[in-house]
Amino acid sequence: MFGRRRHLEEENEQLRGEVNRLLGLDLAAARAEGDSIRSALQQSRQEYAQLQAQLAQLRAQLVQTSIDVDLQEVGVYAYQHPLEDAVAYKARLADLTDHIKVMARGDGAVLAATGWTVNGSMAEGRKMLKEYSKLMLRAYNAEADACVLRVQPHRVHTVIDRLTKVAETIAKLGKTMGIRIAPEYHQLRVQEIRLTADYRSRLEEEKERVREERERQKEERAAALEFEREKARLAKERAHYENALAKLTANGNAAAAAEMTAKLKEIDEAIAGVEAREANIRAGFVYVISNVGAFGPKMVKIGMTRRLEPEDRVRELGDASVPFRFDTHALIFSSDAVGLETRLHTMLRDRAVNKVNLRREFFYATPAEVRDLLREAASEHVLQFHEEPEAVEWRQSSKLVTPST
Numbered sequence: 294m295f296g297r298r299r300h301l302e303e304e305n306e307q308l309r310g311e312v313n314r315l316l317g318l319d320l321a322a323a324r325a326e327g328d329s330i331r332s333a334l335q336q337s338r339q340e341y342a343q344l345q346a347q348l349a350q351l352r353a354q355l356v357q358t359s360i361d362v363d364l365q366e367v368g369v370y371a372y373q374h375p376l377e378d379a380v381a382y383k384a385r386l387a388d389l390t391d392h393i394k395v396m397a398r399g400d401g402a403v404l405a406a407t408g409w410t411v412n413g414s415m416a417e418g419r420k421m422l423k424e425y426s427k428l429m430l431r432a433y434n435a436e437a438d439a440c441v442l443r444v445q446p447h448r449v450h451t452v453i454d455r456l457t458k459v460a461e462t463i464a465k466l467g468k469t470m471g472i473r474i475a476p477e478y479h480q481l482r483v484q485e486i487r488l489t490a491d492y493r494s495r496l497e498e499e500k501e502r503v504r505e506e507r508e509r510q511k512e513e514r515a516a517a518l519e520f521e522r523e524k525a526r527l528a529k530e531r532a533h534y535e536n537a538l539a540k541l542t543a544n545g546n547a548a549a550a551a552e553m554t555a556k557l558k559e560i561d562e563a564i565a566g567v568e569a570r571e572a573n574i575r576a577g578f579v580y581v582i583s584n585v586g587a588f589g590p591k592m593v594k595i596g597m598t599r600r601l602e603p604e605d606r607v608r609e610l611g612d613a614s615v616p617f618r619f620d621t622h623a624l625i626f627s628s629d630a631v632g633l634e635t636r637l638h639t640m641l642r643d644r645a646v647n648k649v650n651l652r653r654e655f656f657y658a659t660p661a662e663v664r665d666l667l668r669e670a671a672s673e674h675v676l677q678f679h680e681e682p683e684a685v686e687w688r689q690s691s692k693l694v695t696p697s698t
């Protein structure tokens with residue numbers, strides 16, 4: 294028994310030693326594996342940091358060219374140099390261009406190192422610096438001229454950023470000889486870009502005002518012709534009634550003469566009404582129209598006309614510039630149609646289709662929504678209101694479209 298017990302203890306001790314050995318091996322392997330993982334993780338973090346730095350550098354060098362991004366960043370164009378008109382901008386640009394030319398002809402446009410030698414010759418060094426400086430300035434000016442040529446108000450920041458990157462690239466390429474574009478000269482060219490953008494924006498605004506003024510004058514001429522034609526028609530009709538009244542009076546037909554006198558009074562009132570409309574340049578009709586085929590069901594145009602027949606103006610708007618005619622939803626006569634139109638435009642300003650040129654008269658709204666606004670804004674009589682557009686041509690055209698197979 295004693296010998297067997299001792300044998301078991303020895304065997305147990307051997308097993309315990311083997312277990313400890315195995316545990317030691319597993320622990321060492323686990324530690325080694327853990328060290329390997331930590332090393333890989335550290336390397337991954339370093340690589341990630343390097344990639345982040347590279348991404349930041351690439352973003353800094355990236356020139357955004359998307360017009361949509363530019364519009365979101367810039368929003369409605371803000372003038373850097375708010376002058377009175379395009380002529381003033383043109384004069385300022387001419388002065389700035391002269392200043393740029395003077396600086397470019399001198400030595401102030403490009404900076405370079407001093408004491409540069411070629412084969413030990415200071416003269417050859419100065420010659421090389423001068424030639425390389427001219428070459429760099431020529432490249433910079435070519436890009437600057439291209440920027441000025443193609444800049445548009447909504448892309449001014451993109452163009453300036455592009456020119457700045459060119460100046461930075463020239464500084465990198467000319468680092469050995471210290472060649473770089475002078476900051477003052479670069480700022481002059483940036484100012485030229487901004488001033489050119491201002492000039493083009495102001496020029497477009499003035500063109501738009503001219504177009505609107507021509508349209509207004511055309512509308513006024515059409516209204517004046519209508520007034521003249523209506524007064525001539527009423528005057529001719531009045532002359533007929535006066536002749537008839539004279540004959541009836543001569544024949545002693547008192548009852549018929551009284552009827553003719555009443556007709557003459559009505560004509561006189563009509564003539565007075567036309568003359569009053571002609572004299573009151575604010576009186577007229579405010580119209581609410583839509584064009585489902587061209588613009589969809591949730592867009593209306595709200596405008597004003599002084600015509601005696603406002604539908605004539607609506608028909609003109611539906612000319613060859615749109616594929617279908619406009620439908621009239623509402624006509625409101627007002628002694629102050631200009632003010633009524635302005636009130637409606639103000640109520641719908643946040644729904645304007647053109648957010649930049651607020652003189653445009655299209656709005657994202659349904660006829661029913663405009664009708665509710667009319668109840669607030671118009672105390673005058675609404676001559677007619679139709680919520681659903683007829684859109685005859687559009688509906689017929691839709692039925693004639695052959696489904697694609």
